[in-house]
Amino acid sequence: MKSVELFVGAGGLGIGVSQAGFNPIAVVDWDRWACDTIRQNKDRGLAAMKDWPLTEGDVSLFDFKGLSGPVDLVTGGPPCQPFSLGGQHQAFLDKRDMFPQAIRSVRELKPRSFIFENVKGLTRSAFSNYLEYIRLQLRHPDMVARKEEPWLDHLARLEDYETKGRHDGLLYNVVMRVLNAANYGVPQKRERVFIVGFRADTGVEWHFPAATHSQDALLWSKYRDGFYWDKHRIAKKDRSTSCRSAARAGRFQEMPTGEPWQTVRDAITDLPDPELCPGVASRYHDHKLQPGARSYQGHTGSPLDEPAKTLKAGVHGVPGGENMLRRADGSVRYFSVRESARLQTFPDKMVFHGSWTEAMRQLGNAVPCQLGAAVAIQVRSCLIQNA
Structure with a gap:
């Protein structure tokens, strides 16, 4: 089955989709560091992405009409800064909002299905109207905004059309849910909102996968x-x-x-501690100590025997002091890049381009591969049943 992966970043969702059995015909991202990570792993022959047709560039400039043949799935995580709890909450006023391009991809490619994901912050009450605006645009992608039409006026037109009960043109059945990655075997408490849609003529009846x-x-x-x-x-x-x-x-x-939540200890116990055993740790790629970790009120790191707290993008995490391991004796240190990749369920053979800070930014913005695969496997199964 053919897929198109947008806003791929370091490739967490994309790897999960590939592991589910989809073959990407386009993989797009504008971030140079993330694209360098993908290129480096393609060169290394990493199974999940060795055949990815990567395009480094702005999705808004990508020509979807240049892709050949029908597309079964479009996936991606449109940049989430407008909705992150660590951001300024500008939502539709923020030029970094790439949901309009995600909607354009659905309109032009007419895929049988799509999976878009974002931070849980998108579900905040302050953004409820805009989230409904996104949903209705994905449901009726042919109903584009008129020139200079305010988004609230466009929302009203979409609501009128939705309640009319008779729909012509391209139509998708859309569902949304917040999923906790820990409930799907990821050793991290990480919540993301998933928006999944099926083209109405597929006849698919679908629900999110049950927690395992x-x-x-x-x-x-x-x-x-x-x-x-x-x-x-x-x-x-x-x-x-x-x-x-x-x-x-x-x-x-x-x-x-069901199975127990996976813990930090489950994820990294076989790796030598880069602070206590730096010589042995140096034999592992991307596994060395990043100094400077400290604990303070409200930011005490991730306990060894629980799923990790949500990894954050940036040096210290947002708003600070996280991305740390808290040992049983109360001491703390930063997770290495390799350990963070384990917590995000990236393949062990994958390497990350750039400094610790840059690698942690890529990891902190990623979807856990295992969570992406859980959703994509169920989507693929329904597409096969309704082929």
Whole structure:
């Protein structure tokens, strides 16, 4: 099945889509560093992206009509700065908003389906009208704004058309949901909003994939049967004794279904600590100590035996002090690039172009590959069933 990947960044969603069985006929991003990362991994023969037809450039200038043949899926994460909790919340007033280009891709390519994702901040009440505007444009992509038409007037026209009940032209059935990556086996509590649509003539009935992992299962593994600690060979004296978590686990009458949340320890336990064992750590690509980590109120790092806190883009994260590991003894250090890639479920063979700061920006903006794959696999399955 053919796909088009927009705003690819370091390739988290794109890798997940490729792992789901889609073959990209176009991969587009404007960021030089992210494109260098993709090119470097293509040269290294990384399976997930070795055949990606990469275009470095502005999506707004990309000619979709130049692509041959029907497209099954368009995916991407339009730049999220207008909606991030760390940004200025300008939304539709922000020129960095690339959702209009995502909508243009649907209008011109007429794909059988699409997957767009963004930060959870897009669902804030302050942006509710604009989020509905995005949804209705994706549902009726042929209804473009008139020249100089204010967006609220365009929204009103879309609402009139939506409620009329008779729709001509291109039509998509669109659903949205906030997904927590930890619930899909990613060792990180990372919430993203996914917008998924199917062209109405496909006849697809679709819902988001059910969660496969849970906090309750992790609590059981820690405080009821002790399997988590035994698996990692943790001495009883060194095991976490959270009274609140143990009390919650004690209320379970039987083992919860599904797999336990994956923790930081699960993700990186086989890697040498770059601070304590720098010589051994240097044998691993992108795995060296970044100095300067410190803990302060509200920013204490990610506990070793929980899923990591959300990785942030930037040197210290937004608003600061995160992207850190907090050891059992309370000491902290920054995650290495390799560890951060593990927390985002990127392939171990993937390398990241640029300094630690630049690599962390790419990683902090990415969708976990495993989360992207979970959504894309279900989309592909429905497309196959309704071919």
